[in-house]
Amino acid sequence: MALVNPRDKKDEDRDDETEYSPFFGIEKGAVLQEARVFNDPQLDTRRCQQVITKLLYLLNQGESFTKTEATEVFFATTKLFQSKDIALRRMVYLMIKEITPSADEVIIVTSSLMKDMNSKTDLYRANAIRVLCRIIDGGLLGQIERYLKQAVVDKNPIVASAALVSGIHLLKNNPEIVKRWSNEVQEAVNSKAPLVQFHALALLHQIRQNDRLAVSKLVTSLTRGNVRSPLAQCLLIRYTVQVIHEASGISSSGGERPFYEFLEGCLRHKAEMVIFEAARAITQLEGVTSRELTPAITVLQLFLSSSKPVLRFAAVRTLNKVAMTHPLAVTNCNIDMESLISDQNRSIATLAITTLLKTGNESSVDRLMKQITNFMSDIADEFKITVVEAIRSLCLKFPQKYRTLMNFLSNILREEGGFEYKKAIVDSILILIREIPDAKESGLSHLCEFIEDCEFTYLSTQILHLLGNEGPKTADPSKYIRYIYNRVILENATVRASAVSALAKFGAMVDFLQPRIMVLLRRCLHDNDDEVRDRATLYLQVLGDTKDIAPDGAAAFLSETLNVPLANLEASLKAYEPSEKPFNIAAVSKEAKPLTIAEKKKEKKAQREAAATGAHANGVAPAVSTSSYENLLNAIPEFASIGKLFKSSKPVQLTEEETEYAVNVVKHTYPAHVVFQFNATNTIQEQLLENVEVVMDTSLADEFEEVASIPLKSLPYGSPGQTFVLLAKPEGAVALGKFGNVLKFKVKEVDPASGEPDEEGYEDEYALEDVEVTIGDYIQRTSVSNFRNSWEALDPGLEKVDEYGLGPRESLQEAVKAVINTLGMQPVEGTDQVPSNARSHTALLAGTFIGNVPVLARLSFGIDAQKQVAMKLAVRSEDESVSELIQDIIASS
């Protein structure tokens, strides 16, 4: 390595500067050869240092050494302990850490390192501690523990920090040893050196983190004293939040939150790092009130106009999260936020836009959309996707604005963009079509235009599938035919095949189009792709070239879904070997495979995020789960004849969470039946349950009668299974009742070693909590795009009005949420959010009662100084008795 004074060098080599590197042409084999100088009796320390640097350079560039090479280098490196050269010794420390010797090699260096650990030179001691703790194992650790314990309280910060940080790493594998240092670590917490305090606090907390009382004591004493280091102060804020969180279950809800004052005080700290940590902590407190939020929002607002991008980013990201749960608290920052739309840093701009979209009200939508249109042209796709998602949830919140938002989506759909971006837009349009009935026709025609010029096969096929399902149900189905048939002429084989399927669906469902569709399909018989021809032939057969299939049979055949998880079908098809025996789809397992751990983790994260997104996602989620329930239920022959599923309830727990058998129930309402789906999980590893069923006691509910019970054949440990009970009730009637339940099953012991169950088993039963069928099970959440119009369209003569006192409530928001949950109707126009400090509020709800009767409700709330909440409920529907029933829900609860 030719090291020359960089300044001189620079002038000479200016021309070939880009080429120059001291490591130019470096090669592993040659460097390993060079490393032999480590063994020279007369060490050339400069040269050795250069060779180490070269070795580290190779490792850093991703080169890897074989086991033998590493061992050789390691042994050679240990020889360098003979040299007294300081700079070389420092490189040797680094080299040993990078090469991570194996357990049997470590012994070679321990004595040298232990010598350095007891050296008079603090820098040697600190480095030796870090290296030793990195490579040592539990046995040897016992030998040096005494030194480490002393080092923790060493007066030189570098030694103390080295010991403390090493302690944090060692705690993972040798907790019992590190825990013995508690007293010393406690002493180090009071160190004058800022970083030592930080490391000591981190280690002390990790030692005691499972001891609530100890953590609480630690926080109590430190919040009173003064913590010097900003980093340590950040830690203290995190631990304080932990204490607040764990205490929230115990302390009464009223009164001042413990430690809140400390967090608020940190908002005035001189280090920005601490101010931000405190503000962030406050916004994330469980059940934070708007009074508690205000000071935190104020400091974040100041950060928004900082000259430092990092501060602006941190603030806008935190406010973005607050906007999900407390949109109104953030509105004060809207002006600052709007100026951030033009921020140089596009991450900041995107976060600002999506925050504005979350906090915006109906009147600001149009103005906001104008600003966004300019913005969209100059950001990267990944930011655009975030914006599209925000617009989708905005549209679900204000359905009557669908025209503006749908137009926006179709405009950006026409512009340049990658697959992920286009997919996000198409997905959004699909969701809007499903959720907002009025938006369907315009949405479909936007999509039709898009596929005229769509380069993504996946999106084209997805849209064609949707057109096939939804197109025939629109007022003028024929207008879609042209778009679809154009695909048959112009596109690749995959798209052509989907287009043929879509055409066939029009033929099956719209009688007057059938002859024309047949003509188009016949043309496809000459396609040069097998799949397209096969599909055309099949559909022509089904649609009536042969007249022996009834027309609705054709429709059913075409729109039927498979009812088996696709992954299972794929596996079965792969396992199938061509033979005389035809492939039998009925033999494919219908049970979804249990998720792998990684997927579960993902799911959990998604759930957490969904929970955080809260109310706005509500509109989307239930629809999805209902359809998956529908598939599950349709697959059971006993339920084939009971008609169409009206509503599926949320799962209700029938057992405590941590019991031997965890059971929850989902109620599925049908016109003349109710299906109870019991989801059971066996949490005992040594047991296999067989013939699991739930016996329901219908004696207290005379209108119900048990028709069928479908037991579960076997319920092994850990993988949930379902058993069903089908009850009949008078058609269309609103039958209510309460049922006692007992879980009955046969237990077989499982040998934990072999996993084989015993032959012999015994019968057992397990009592579950009662299930109740309430009026709520007969109301579906539906949304209307314009509440006022729909409200006025209903006869005011059939309106039922009543007033109720709801008693003392924590807040208006809480009361509104409780009533909405009781009614089981869909809040529309974002009226489920109550502005902070409001004394009164009006919420608008929409739903559909069983028998397809639309119901609308207007709730007016008021709260007085004593937190007494009064409510006026006005209900309108086409059927007076339905309105009355809705009133009954509130009256009876």
Place this chain on the structure above:
Amino acid sequence: MDYSTPAIKNILLLDSEGKRVAVKYFDHEDWPNITTQTAFEKSVFTKTSRTAARGEAEIGMFDGYIVVYKFIADLHFYVTGGDDENELILVTVLQAFFDAVSLLLRSQVEKKTVLENLDLVLLTLDEIVDGGIVLETDSTIIAGRVAMRGADSDIPLSEQTISQAFANAKEQLARSLLK
């Protein structure tokens, strides 16, 4: 909410083409091998290379990580943390790295000098963060520890005055340059 100690996931020093100059990964679960590491470096580089991060440090969220970065001459400095990390802690580490390298290279911060003094830069990485935990954030102290100031004299490092420390650092540097 996370009650854990702030964690640094990696520190990267790339050149103007996105190639590695010096890197240190602390999280071996997220990036177990060289393939995943280079993929991350490439992704971060393409997303940041056209931004102006020459004055104030810039920030972005890429692939679910928070990345703070600062450019000078033909060098790109990055510090990565998890998506829940306090952004201001990350930027403190970035600034410490940047300033310590500047001190050690006597403000000659460019790819050529960094490569010529790669040992000092690698040691700086070693002195800033240990196994993901922030070890020191004061650039003068870091530079002093890298140069092993005080190891060969009786005056402990903590008792040196700044000018003394600086004079010593200079002397040390001159020595290493004259090798």
